[in-house]
Amino acid sequence: MVSHFEFLFYAFLGICTGLLAWLYVTILYGSEDLFERFRMPAWLKPSLGGLLVGIIAIWFPYIYGSGYETMDLALSGKLPLLLLLALVFIKLGATSITIASGGSGGVFAPALFQGAMLGGTFGLLLNMFFPGYATAAGAYSLAGMGGMIAGTMHAPITVVLVIFELTGDYKVILPVMTCSMLSTLMAHKLLKGQSIYTRKLIRKGINLYRGRDLNVLRGLKVGDVMIRDLALVTESTPLSSLIPKALSKPHMSFIQVDELGKITGLIPLQNILEVMRDENLRDILVAQDVANIEFPVLKVEDSLDEVIRRFGESEIEEVPVVDPLSPEVPIGVLRHNDVLQAYRKAVLKQDLGGFVADRLVRDPSRRDLDLLDGYRMVETEAPRQFHGKTIRELGISEKYGVQVILIRKSRGHASQSNPKGEEMHFVPRGNDVIDPGDKLVLVGKSGDLQELIGG
Structure with missing residues (x-):
């Protein structure tokens, strides 16, 4: 560093590399989605990707391979400004095409490449406009490499340690740290906490940061667990008539509605119990006097991990569920105990699915297994x-008393839920579609299984 002003330059470079990291991850996975929509033989996609990358490489051979030689040229300041800038986006596109089409390649070296090219571009511009305040362009290439890796991987400390180990120069620590930290913050915000590696897992329903419990709850919706038995009262209902209802009904709260049937309040059982002891109040109060005006409301499509947060914030044992088409009209309630019970069933189902999957892997010919009781x-x-229906639409558990604990997709059979035609084993969720050729692993009593299979 030749000037303290360079900290501002490195900070701005960090913001730029954070934006580039977001663009890289977004285009990479967007390209994968695009290629999956192409209806063509599986072997043709890598061929098409290789053809496109080959055409690009005719004019820009720098993108071949890992690009370490080109990065050396950028670090030594031997590449012109416009070429450096162009290679940032050309490498991004070539990498996305290669991986999305099914070609062989990684994402780490291309991120280094893009960071080096962006940092080199930034360094040359600074030396053109601020020649007395900026160091050589190679230093900015090095910081750009660190910022890009930090932004895509969300690992700024690792970047600082690795670059210091490579250079052996403690003077690079503060510039690289400034760039990496700001890049990570920017990319973390834009990518909603997802790195280039964890986004692939999240797209498969696996969130490492939230853990197993919330991953299970995310697969369950309010509509799967709620009950449609409502305890409705009007605003003018006398409190004296609510007391016997509270003692006879299993509900933990009453939903207060107006003449149009819209929710205007929620009356937890605790509110009624607090005034039951005073006979004078019982005779003069109405429902509106003891109702909570502020209360949580759930939608049918909400996931149960969001519901758990709502329960924790309000400390209410029973929450109204509203009609998606009429957001103020109640259609059911969700109880805290029902959520816990649904979670326990889902965990048991997942564990049983893992056990069955293990047995199938050990003995693929096994199609029948006696369990307990x-x-x-x-x-x-x-x-x-x-065929063509979801697990939720079929209602197999409710109609037959049988649980679908595993779905086996047939190898070579492309379908809506398995576009690549690969053999897959997975524990189903409510929105998973049954395709022709799928094998279902079912658990239930012999009579119920026979009714489903035979029917």
């Missing part, structure tokens, strides 16, 4: 009437 596990091809 008259229960059996069987694998059967999905009935024709199941």
Whole structure:
């Protein structure tokens, strides 16, 4: 560093690399989605990707391979300004095409490459406009490499340690740290906490930061657990008539509605109990006097991990669920105990699915397994009437008393939920679609299983 003003330059470079990291991750996974929509043989996609990258490389051979030689040129300041800037986006596009089309390649070296090119561009511009306040462009290439890796991986401390280990120069620590920290903050905000590696897991429903419990809850919706038995009262209902209802009904709260049937308040059982002891108040108070005006409201499509947060914030045991088309009209309630019970069932189902998957891997020919207390596990091809419908639409558990604990997708059979035609085993969720050729692993009593399979 030749000037203290350079800290501002490195800070701005950090913001730029954070934006580039966001662009890189977004285009990379957007390209994967685009190629998955192409209807063509699986072997043709890598060929098409290789053709496109080859055409690009005719004019820009610098993008070949890992690009370490080109990065050396950028660090030594031997590449012109416009080429450095162009290579940032050309490498980004070539990498996205390669990986999205099914080609072989990683994301780490291309991120280094893009950071080096962006940092080199930034360094040359600073030397052109602020020649007395900026060091050589190679130093900015080095900081750009660190900022790009920090932004895509969300690992700024690792970047600082690695670059110090590579250079052996303690003078690079503060510039690289400034750039890496700001890049991480910017990318973390834009990518909503997802790195280039964790986004792939999140797209598969696996959130490492939230842990197993909330991953299970995210797969469950309010509509799967809520009950439609409502305890409705009007605003003018006398409190004296609410007391016997509170003692006879299983609800933990009453929903107060107006003449149009819209929610105007929530009356937890605790509010009624607090005034029950005073006979004078019981005779003069009405529902509106003891109702909570501020209370949480849930929608059918809300996930249960969001519901758990709502319960924690309000400390209410029962929350109204509203109609998606009429957000002020109640259609059901969700109780805290029902959420916990649904969670326990989902965890048991997931564990059982893992056990069955392990047995299938050990003995792929096994299609029938006796469990405890008259229960059996069987694998059967999905009935024709199941095709194209979701687990939630079929209501297999409610109609037959049978649990679908595993779905096996057939190898080579491309479908809506398995576009690549690969063999897959996974524990199903409510919105998973049953495709023709799917094998269902079912658990239930022998009679219930026979009714489903035979029906």
